[in-house]
Amino acid sequence: MHIVVCIKQVPDSAQIRVHPVTNTIMRQGVPAIVNPYDLFSLEEALRLKDKFGGKVTMLCMGPPQAEEALRKCISFGADDAVLVTDRAFAGADTLATSYALAAGIRQIASEQAVDIVFTGKQTIDGDTAQVGPGIAKRMGLQLLTYVSRIVETDLVNRTITVERRAEGGVQVLKTELPCLITMLENSNELRFASLPAMIHAAGYPVRKWNKEQAGIEDVDKIGLKGSPTVVSKVFGPTPRSEKAEMLELETSSLRDVSLNLLQKIFTRHPTLESDLLMKELS
Amino acid sequence: MSQAPNESAAPVKRPAGRGRNLELSEALKAYKGVWVFIEHDRGHVHSVSWELLGEARKLADKLGCPVSAVLLGGPDETLEKFAAEAFTFGADKAYIMKDPVLKGYRNEPFTKGLTDLVNKYQPEILLLGATSMGRDLAGSVATTLLTGLTADCTELNIDPTSRALAATRPTFGGSLLCTIMTLAYRPQMATVRPRVMAMPPADASRTGETVQETLGMVETQIVTKLLDFIADANSNQINLPYADVIVSGGKGLKNPENFKLVFELARVLGGEVGATRPCVQAGWVEADRQVGQTGKTVRPKLYIAAGISGAIQHRVGMEASDVIVAINTDANAPIFDFAHYGIVGNALQVLPALTQAFAAHLAQRSRQVA
Numbered sequence: 001m002h003i004v005v006c007i008k009q010v011p012d013s014a015q016i017r018v019h020p021v022t023n024t025i026m027r028q029g030v031p032a033i034v035n036p037y038d039l040f041s042l043e044e045a046l047r048l049k050d051k052f053g054g055k056v057t058m059l060c061m062g063p064p065q066a067e068e069a070l071r072k073c074i075s076f077g078a079d080d081a082v083l084v085t086d087r088a089f090a091g092a093d094t095l096a097t098s099y100a101l102a103a104g105i106r107q108i109a110s111e112q113a114v115d116i117v118f119t120g121k122q123t124i125d126g127d128t129a130q131v132g133p134g135i136a137k138r139m140g141l142q143l144l145t146y147v148s149r150i151v152e153t154d155l156v157n158r159t160i161t162v163e164r165r166a167e168g169g170v171q172v173l174k175t176e177l178p179c180l181i182t183m184l185e186n187s188n189e190l191r192f193a194s195l196p197a198m199i200h201a202a203g204y205p206v207r208k209w210n211k212e213q214a215g216i217e218d219v220d221k222i223g224l225k226g227s228p229t230v231v232s233k234v235f236g237p238t239p240r241s242e243k244a245e246m247l248e249l250e251t252s253s254l255r256d257v258s259l260n261l262l263q264k265i266f267t268r269h270p271t272l273e274s275d276l277l278m279k280e281l282s
Numbered sequence: 283m284s285q286a287p288n289e290s291a292a293p294v295k296r297p298a299g300r301g302r303n304l305e306l307s308e309a310l311k312a313y314k315g316v317w318v319f320i321e322h323d324r325g326h327v328h329s330v331s332w333e334l335l336g337e338a339r340k341l342a343d344k345l346g347c348p349v350s351a352v353l354l355g356g357p358d359e360t361l362e363k364f365a366a367e368a369f370t371f372g373a374d375k376a377y378i379m380k381d382p383v384l385k386g387y388r389n390e391p392f393t394k395g396l397t398d399l400v401n402k403y404q405p406e407i408l409l410l411g412a413t414s415m416g417r418d419l420a421g422s423v424a425t426t427l428l429t430g431l432t433a434d435c436t437e438l439n440i441d442p443t444s445r446a447l448a449a450t451r452p453t454f455g456g457s458l459l460c461t462i463m464t465l466a467y468r469p470q471m472a473t474v475r476p477r478v479m480a481m482p483p484a485d486a487s488r489t490g491e492t493v494q495e496t497l498g499m500v501e502t503q504i505v506t507k508l509l510d511f512i513a514d515a516n517s518n519q520i521n522l523p524y525a526d527v528i529v530s531g532g533k534g535l536k537n538p539e540n541f542k543l544v545f546e547l548a549r550v551l552g553g554e555v556g557a558t559r560p561c562v563q564a565g566w567v568e569a570d571r572q573v574g575q576t577g578k579t580v581r582p583k584l585y586i587a588a589g590i591s592g593a594i595q596h597r598v599g600m601e602a603s604d605v606i607v608a609i610n611t612d613a614n615a616p617i618f619d620f621a622h623y624g625i626v627g628n629a630l631q632v633l634p635a636l637t638q639a640f641a642a643h644l645a646q647r648s649r650q651v652a
Contacts, residue, residue, distance in 0.1 A: 013455030013595075098425060124576065125454060128433035133389075133421030142506050143389045145418045161509070166387070166414050167323060168519070172510040173388075186569055225302055228430035232441075232448065233461040237594065244608060244617075244624035254631060258639035261607065264623055265584060269605050272583050273647065275526060279552035280648050 001054030001155065003045040004105055005078065005118045006135070007038040009062050009069035010125040034069045037120035040183040043190045044150065045118050046077045052155060055079045055112070059104050061089055061097060067206045075193035075201035082108060086211040091224030094126070098134025099221045100214065105139065107215040116160070117180040121146060129182075136180035144173060148184045304465045313468040316342045317350045317405040318373070319396065320364055321415055323387070324511075327364050329481065329524065330411030332371045334474060336482030337438050338409055339372035341447070344440045348374040350405065354395045354497075356385025362492065369490040371482050376490060377403065381497040386508045387415050393422040395497050400427060402495075405469050407447050409438075412473035424471050430464030431471040436478055436598070446470065456575040456598040475579045477523040478602075520554060520570040522578045527553030527585075530573055530600075531561060534589020534610060534629055538566040543633040544588055550641045556580065558596050574599035586636070588629035592617025609633070 011030045019026055045056045058073045058081040060066050070081035084104045092100065105117060117139075122129035129145075136143035146165040151172070153160050164171040165184050193201070216222055245264070247257045266273045316338040321328040335349065342349045351368035353361040357380050365376035377399055383391045396419065400408065408423075410416040412434050424431035436459070437450040446463045447470040453460045464470040522528065529548040531541050541555070548555045556573040557566065573580055574596040585603035590596060592608070592615055600606070601620055608621035609629045618624045625632055 011454075013457075016454050016457055094421070094431065095425060095428065126433075127452075127576070128421075128431075129417045130421040130424070130431055130433060133418060134425040137393070137422045137425040143418065143422065144506075145389075146414045163512075164414075166511070167321075167328060169511050169513040171386070171508060172512065173506055174509050175506040227302075228428070228464050228467040229432060229462050230302075230304065230430075230465055231460050232463050234453070235459055235461075237456075237459060237598075239619060243619055244606075244621040246618070246624045246626065249625060249627045254627075254635040255639065257625060258632075258635045259643075261623060261625070261636070262639055262643055265605055265607065268622065269583055272605070275583065276551060276644055277648055277651060279526075280644055281651070 001048060001052045001115050002112045003048060003056045003116045003118065004059055004108055004114050005042050005045045005056060006059045006101055007069060007073060008035045008123050009060065009066040010035045010123055013124045034072050035120050035123045037122055037185060039190045040185055040187050041118035041120055042073055042076060042078065043188045044183050046191065048153060057082065057108055059101065059108065061100050070206050071201045071204060074204045075198045076191060077197065081204065081206045083206055083208045084214045085208055088211050088219060088223050091227060092222060093227035093229045094128050094130035094134055095228055096222050096226035098131050098138055099226060100216065101131065102135050102138040103215045104209065115177045117141060119180065119182050121182045121184060132180060132182040142175040142179040144175065144179055145182045146184050147181050148187050306466055310468040313404040313406040315347045315350055315405045316407040317352055319410040320351050320353045320368060321411050321413060322355065322364055325360065327367065328411055328413060330413060330476040333479040333481055334409045334411060335368060335371040335373055337479050339482065341407060341438060341440060345445065350375040350377060352377045352396065352399060354379045354384045354392055356380065356382060365492055369488045370484040370486055374490050376492045377495055378492060379495045379497055381499065383499050383501055383504055384497060386511065388504065388506055388508055389418055389422055390504050390506060391497065391499055392419050393426060394499060396423050397426045399495060400469060408469040408471045410473050412475040416473055420471060420473050429467040429469060429471060432462045433473050435472045435474050438472060447472065452575060452598050456594045477579045477581050520568065522554050522556055522571065522573065523580055525554035525580065526583050527551040528556045528580055528582045529553055529586045529588065530556035530590060531588050532558040532590030533560050540630055541566055543630060547586065547633055547637045550637050558590055587617055588633055590617055591615045592620065
């Protein structure tokens with residue numbers, strides 16, 4: 001079984017700070033990590049490999065330093081890693097990204113046929129959840145998003161059955177391989193990397209492909225040129241004009257403050273009290 | 283983000299082209315109208331579709347064009363009834379496509395159906411809910427049509443110069459906002475999360491025109507089969523986005539056991555329990571309870587934040603709440619900058635006091651009512 005897992009190297013958004021005056025991102029000191037959602041897909045790919053044997057190939061599009069993210073995935077047990085990196089990819093939106101990654105997957109598949117492509121559910125920096133469906137559509141792969149569990153993989157009949165998270169329930173879907181899967185968060189728990197695996201990963205020769213090596217046929221479809229969306233403005237959120245009305249605990253008792261707050265809430269929202277009473281009675 | 287419905291479109295700086303085609307071709311100028319994909323499942327329309335119709339109406343009024351609702355489903359589904367409802371929320375027209383293969387959402391037939399309709403009737407804007415269905419479908423349709431798609435928008439407007447859709451969304455975890463436009467491609471696609479836009483009022487007197495279309499696909503052409511749908515048990519359902527009252531806890535509660543104080547207040551108020559990302563990541567509560575940029579967007583009537591500092595990632599998910607109450611030991615916590623009422627104090631003491639006060643008050647009032 002040959003599985004390709006697409007990942008993205010992202011800044012740890014929890015640690016991003018915005019300059020209060022210039023409204024620019026202060027990247028200094030913000031660590032770059034493997035997009036956390038991608039790791040659920042990586043773990044699921046490794047579990048399929050454990051079960052059926054075969055190979056897991058990592059794929060990433062990004063600047064040369066994204067090599068580190070790929071090494072991390074090698075340390076968890078991926079077998080090979082390809083970094084598609086070229087200045088021509090810069091400024092790509094999700095449509096242009098899915099074109100470049102689909103080309104890269106085709107190149108990988110030309111070496112060994114691919115059974116399943118995994119991507120993360122979404123990234124934590126872009127949050128779009130569009131690249132996975134985009135790759136599937138460009139490659140004509142069956143698309144299974146928000147998968148919470150792989151129920152059965154049948155390599156003889158080349159089918160896969162999964163549970164997919166939908167609004168208000170779970171869909172049980174059966175499809176044919178090859179397909180593209182995005183895993184839901186917390187659907188599994190990532191294994192630990194062993195020390196020998198980390199040493200192996202540190203010295204692993206990540207393959208770096210420029211746009212020609214990645215098999216890009218039409219340069220008008222990658223990077224900024226291949227991106228239909230245009231970022232026209234970036235700005236900081238507007239602060240609310242009024243600050244909170246503070247209820248002092250120092251001058252009155254906790255009980256009085258609570259009762260006072262109740263009155264203020266019900267005055268500010270005149271229908272809330274009757275809504276709560278309706279709920280109580282029903 | 284809070285919505286300012288009467289605000290005119292912000293002037294948008296024309297971006298540098300760098301050899302890019304940013305002009306709309308003559309053929310694409312023929313694309314007219316604002317469409318909303320109406321999401322429904324097992325006889326029920328997702329409220330996000332009505333919220334989107336409210337936004338679509340405002341956009342269409344600025345452009346001087348009609349609003350259309352798009353409904354795909356099985357032959358025995360009540361799509362005409364949904365269309366009639368869509369008219370009351372602002373649609374002028376409804377495109378209905380019924381086919382046995384459209385019973386229950388699957389990517390392949392829905393992508394073909396929606397793509398075919400867009401190619402035939404050529405809308406300039408297509409909006410979908412940012413749900414598991416809407417995101418799955420939007421990404422596939424935009425790639426098939428090779429057009430721009432902006433996810434999770436918090437504000438939709440029309441750029442007065444280009445008459446393009448100016449879609450604003452949070453970026454970098456909500457630290458910044460960016461406005462994105464699709465200038466040279468049509469339709470301009472965008473998704474919006476449930477509860478980000480306000481529910482429009484229904485006007486029962488409104489009616490519209492219905493257009494019936496066919497898909498032209500048979501089951502044998504579709505590779506993926508829907509074997510079953512396992513509905514969530516009611517007791518497990520956490521419906522944060524549409525809760526009237528939410529009591530949320532943050533890391534200021536110190537340990538997971540203290541979350542029971544949050545649950546108790548929520549129970550007295552008949553509300554839901556929410557949490558910040560760090561609490562969910564630490565495994566204190568279920569992921570479905572996370573409020574914020576990477577969690578759920580909520581707009582309850584009452585939001586009580588206990589031990590929450592008010593990081594921007596949390597704020598973007600809850601600041602549209604009608605009344606926000608914050609309890610925090612740190613008087614300088616950012617949450618006090620956007621809460622309506624604040625108490626500087628220990629949530630572990632304030633929460634039980636509030637629970638008691640609400641319980642006593644509601645018991646007394648319900649005796650009066652009865």
